[in-house]
Amino acid sequence: MSRKGAKVSIRDVAEEAQVSVATVSNVVRNRKNVSDAVRARVEEAINRLNYLPDRAAMQLREGRNRIIGVLVPSLDNPFFTALIACLEDRARKDGYDIIVASAGEDSELASSRLKALLSWRPAGMIVLPNDDLFADASFLDAAGVPYVVIDRLPHSCNADTIAVDNEQAATEAAAYLVGLGHRRLLVVATTLSLANIRERCAGITAFCVQAGLPVPTVLEVGHHAEEGPEVLTEMLTGSEAPTAIIALTNSITLGALRCLHQSGCAVPGDVSLVGYDDYAWMRATHPPITAISQPVDALGAQAWSRLMHRIAGESTAPMQVRLSCTLVVRGSTAPPRTGEFS
Amino acid sequence: MSRKGAKVSIRDVAEEAQVSVATVSNVVRNRKNVSDAVRARVEEAINRLNYLPDRAAMQLREGRNRIIGVLVPSLDNPFFTALIACLEDRARKDGYDIIVASAGEDSELASSRLKALLSWRPAGMIVLPNDDLFADASFLDAAGVPYVVIDRLPHSCNADTIAVDNEQAATEAAAYLVGLGHRRLLVVATTLSLANIRERCAGITAFCVQAGLPVPTVLEVGHHAEEGPEVLTEMLTGSEAPTAIIALTNSITLGALRCLHQSGCAVPGDVSLVGYDDYAWMRATHPPITAISQPVDALGAQAWSRLMHRIAGESTAPMQVRLSCTLVVRGSTAPPRTGEFS
């Protein structure tokens, strides 16, 4: 056992094993033929000293190594953390380490976090921008780091992107509700300044227009709506209360559910609810929540493999991938109570 | 704008600004007096070239720098991710970066992840061991890296620890239920091989014994119980069905709730439920869940500040901190239906 606090380097191992540092390096990276006797001596020394190679030194020497930077808006949202869990798993299997930074909703902070990640000289980056501009893309381009953008696609983007087919998903939900007989839909969103949210709205609106129905009201309640926004409660108790709600986000789903209970609306008796994302708790409520399930694992897996290809040197044109969501029907949706077909 | 892919080093900046590398270093770290003219020239060059200092090189030079390694059992559990979110926030404020690794439930993997973290030469580590042995503690000691252990305390530990007062929390929950009139309690746990879970059980058992009640049954259902374990469903429909359930984990709370709904038990009509941890979804269910709320932020904050003190050189004896939980009473608990007092 080495003495406490001693940072042991390859040099110490070399000395202990009576060989040169190059030989130690060769045995740990097994690059050249090393005689069994010497190899044994070196490994012995490594174990005795608890030697661990220094990643910073490796990285410095090799120019760029097996780090992937991951930038997400927040670590409080299960959608993001599920994605990270997926990426971390892939990374480990491919021998990479990921470094995660959360950017919050402040684009100033996002920039600084991005630079912090870049200063690790990562082999690649996976980014979930927190706005549609993603002005920092130019920074990534300039740095020459391969990257792929997930979920929130910038306006103009010449990078690989992996996202969900928001329009399809939302359309499917709307079609299902209308098929049940609902006419007064309410859409609850975080903010329309995000393209993916706009796409979801667009899908619903387009469907309604096509079906000859009035375009549904869209309520913007911001990012912190878990507690159930008052404006939604008011709307539920009004005379023109909707018979069905589509929540466009997991936090909104939570908030909407809360409002429904607070205002005494029965689900699905008085109002049907379709949630976004599909988490364990949605299966545990009573009734369980009908939800638009995003393929989180597939999202992560595709992003990862795309990035690996780029790192390997693939230089084809950027790819824009869209994955489709599935509507999981559960107990929170039913035909509207009275036969009030318009 | 620099040409694509060019990794620009301090040397390039020096050349561009017609100064020595030392001067560039001095201006970015502003250590010595640099004339305004030169400073401007250098900053100009930095911006023109998009220069970012190389962390690996810094780290190598400085021996050990501002990285904290964080090791958690999983990234799928909101308790862990909430903790990470909290730590990341502190880290950013104190100018540190955190590197997160998840160890799974395999202690083999945990070891290898720990070593991977250590090879970054972090200034400190925050560890949530995935078993009570935490055999790798010796490795950390040998490496001389300050560390603090959160939540799952090893059997014998001469390190700083921050945990929750599991016994107090569980006792409080049991007392509350017994106070409501419940006599047949059921405790649902992941596994008794974890000390914190055992402590929770112990609290409940001790209280019941003291109150002259039979010791409650304890059900072990493993870590993946979100879907609602069959054995629990059976127990709920039996003749000796409990009138109240204490779930010792957030995932168990989910699983228990699911079982209750599946077997048609009304909550709290037929059975009362006390959950563990306090997440947004528990406030959105109908009824909202009475829960033992762990002070996640305080846990993270204390761990962080403890670690900072150690890094700063504090060499007092290791501290064992226990934080208390609070029972948040909501709608999922009520007196038992019939007046069946033993």
Add this chain to the structure above:
DNA sequence: TCTTTGCGGTTAAACGTTTAACCGATTGAG
């Protein structure tokens, strides 16, 4: 006028690796 001090900048060593180049000794082919 001579010495000191401080300012503004440069030089060079060091951090822990990897790896191309090298080298002596043994082996095998011709």
Add this chain to the structure above:
DNA sequence: CTCAATCGGTTAAACGTTTAACCGCAAAGA
């Protein structure tokens, strides 16, 4: 017997920083 090739190992340079030591020069104190 000679030359080449292979084997098993070493030497030294390089990666991008930081920082102690140094240096020329101008201002100030004696």
